[in-house]
Amino acid sequence: MKLSKMMSKVKRTGWEITEDPDVLGITDDSREVVKGGVFVAAPGHTVDGHDYIGNAIEAGAKVIVHEKPVDLPEGIVSIEVEDSFVALGQMSYEFFEKPDENMVMIGITGTNGKTSSTYFIGSILQAHGKKVGIIGTNGAMILDRHKELPNTTPFPLLLHETLAEMVNAGCEYCVMEVSSHAMTLGRVANIHFDYVLFTNLTQDHLDFHGDMESYFQAKKSLFPLVKKLAYINTDDEYGIRLIDELQDSIDVKTYGIDKKGDITASNIQYRLNGASYDLHLPQGNMHLNINTPGKFSIYNTMMSAALCAEMGVPLDVIAKGLKEMKGVKGRFQVVYTNTDYHVIIDFAHTSDSLEKILQTIREFKTGRLVVIFGAGGDRDRTKRPIMGRVAGEYADFCIVTSDNPRSEVPERIIEDIVAGLEPVNQNFVTITDRKEAIHYAIDNAQPEDIIVLAG
Numbered sequence: 346m347k348l349s350k351m352m353s354k355v356k357r358t359g360w361e362i363t364e365d366p367d368v369l370g371i372t373d374d375s376r377e378v379v380k381g382g383v384f385v386a387a388p389g390h391t392v393d394g395h396d397y398i399g400n401a402i403e404a405g406a407k408v409i410v411h412e413k414p415v416d417l418p419e420g421i422v423s424i425e426v427e428d429s430f431v432a433l434g435q436m437s438y439e440f441f442e443k444p445d446e447n448m449v450m451i452g453i454t455g456t457n458g459k460t461s462s463t464y465f466i467g468s469i470l471q472a473h474g475k476k477v478g479i480i481g482t483n484g485a486m487i488l489d490r491h492k493e494l495p496n497t498t499p500f501p502l503l504l505h506e507t508l509a510e511m512v513n514a515g516c517e518y519c520v521m522e523v524s525s526h527a528m529t530l531g532r533v534a535n536i537h538f539d540y541v542l543f544t545n546l547t548q549d550h551l552d553f554h555g556d557m558e559s560y561f562q563a564k565k566s567l568f569p570l571v572k573k574l575a576y577i578n579t580d581d582e583y584g585i586r587l588i589d590e591l592q593d594s595i596d597v598k599t600y601g602i603d604k605k606g607d608i609t610a611s612n613i614q615y616r617l618n619g620a621s622y623d624l625h626l627p628q629g630n631m632h633l634n635i636n637t638p639g640k641f642s643i644y645n646t647m648m649s650a651a652l653c654a655e656m657g658v659p660l661d662v663i664a665k666g667l668k669e670m671k672g673v674k675g676r677f678q679v680v681y682t683n684t685d686y687h688v689i690i691d692f693a694h695t696s697d698s699l700e701k702i703l704q705t706i707r708e709f710k711t712g713r714l715v716v717i718f719g720a721g722g723d724r725d726r727t728k729r730p731i732m733g734r735v736a737g738e739y740a741d742f743c744i745v746t747s748d749n750p751r752s753e754v755p756e757r758i759i760e761d762i763v764a765g766l767e768p769v770n771q772n773f774v775t776i777t778d779r780k781e782a783i784h785y786a787i788d789n790a791q792p793e794d795i796i797v798l799a800g
Contacts, residue, residue: 352424383436434534437535479521546561684790715786
């Protein structure tokens with residue numbers, strides 16, 4: 346690809362095309378420069394790419410894209426841009442030949458339920474004989490190949506590279522989690538989604554967004570990118586607001602259990618290893634059996650089924666795809682222990698997600714409900730006592746432990762949690778070491794206990 350083509354959408358403040366070389370590679374990491382490639386110097390949170398321009402040139406970079414004035418050696422093409430990060434996204438999009446245009450793009454956003462929903466949709470489409478790629482918290486699935494990713498929604502260069510890999514592998518659909526961080530930081534600015542789905546919005550990431558209004562606006566900013574249709578949860582207060590604010594500008598369909606929507610559910614039955622219910626779609630009614638329990642699983646499968654029906658998947662294939670889906674690693678994952686107690690692993694790390702899983706278990710438990718949980722460090726401190734209160738209200742016994750403290754002192758995080766737990770439930774212990782906390786739960790398990798390892 347010619348440099349001029351890759352730069353065609355980029356706002357430049359300086360570059361006269363005196364030479365137009367073929368681009369052999371593009372990166373913003375000086376350690377990954379290919380000989381004759383392009384290095385984009387972008388300021389970051391901890392390092393500034395402009396400080397590594399010399400390293401990039403030594404590694405063989407022939408084109409330097411920068412937003413600060415720099416002196417470059419003779420023979421190096423200098424391109425000054427308004428915003429290096431924005432330019433990187435636009436250049437990556439062109440370099441990897443606009444991969445989103447070659448797949449049906451499905452974006453899922455919300456606080457909880459994104460990961461499970463991507464896999465539900467993937468399972469249905471695969472049952473329909475389609476080739477699917479998935480991007481999200483668990484990395485990328487390119488057909489049956491797993492690719493590690495550092496973020497739920499990767500930075501633009503890696504994102505477009507991954508999408509291009511999907512296209513080259515023959516993927517017809519890409520189902521992608523879209524985080525609020527990604528929207529705020531412009532990681533998906535060049536992608537056009539055919540469908541966008543909204544799960545819910547509850548308190549999380551306020552360390553980054555500052556307040557719930559900013560968090561909501563970040564989520565909302567995804568919807569103008571939709572080309573065809575959006576699905577929004579009408580049982581969620583922020584979903585109602587999205588519907589009110591967006592319905593005149595985009596096509597919206599709603600789904601809900603408590604409030605009437607275009608898609609509804611009835612005759613819901615929960616059990617330890619799944620649930621069943623009747624789903625009512627514009628295309629017809631169907632009975633579903635799923636392998637993950639809880640009201641949240643009903644919402645996620647409703648939304649997934651409705652979308653796939655809209656895309657032309659027959660109802661019997663939808664039922665088959667959901668029934669064959671055995672669950673997502675770390676999402677209400679039942680660990681078979683061959684004992685007289687049960688262990689469930691779940692990613693729940695917000696007050697809302699913790700409340701939902703504990704509520705679900707209380708509906709069918711016969712013994713104690715024991716929860717092992719903590720809260721992440723260097724994140725929103727205000728949610729910690731709320732998580733403590735929720736655990737205390739729903740669990741019979743709580744074990745408060747460490748959960749990715751990052752740079753914080755784990756004991757301080759635990760203190761914040763206990764401040765909300767202690768007033769509502771005195772049946773708890775604090776064990777800082779997570780492995781020791783798990784051992785404690787197992788060693789003290791009673792018949793019919795359900796032990797939830799959350800986080």
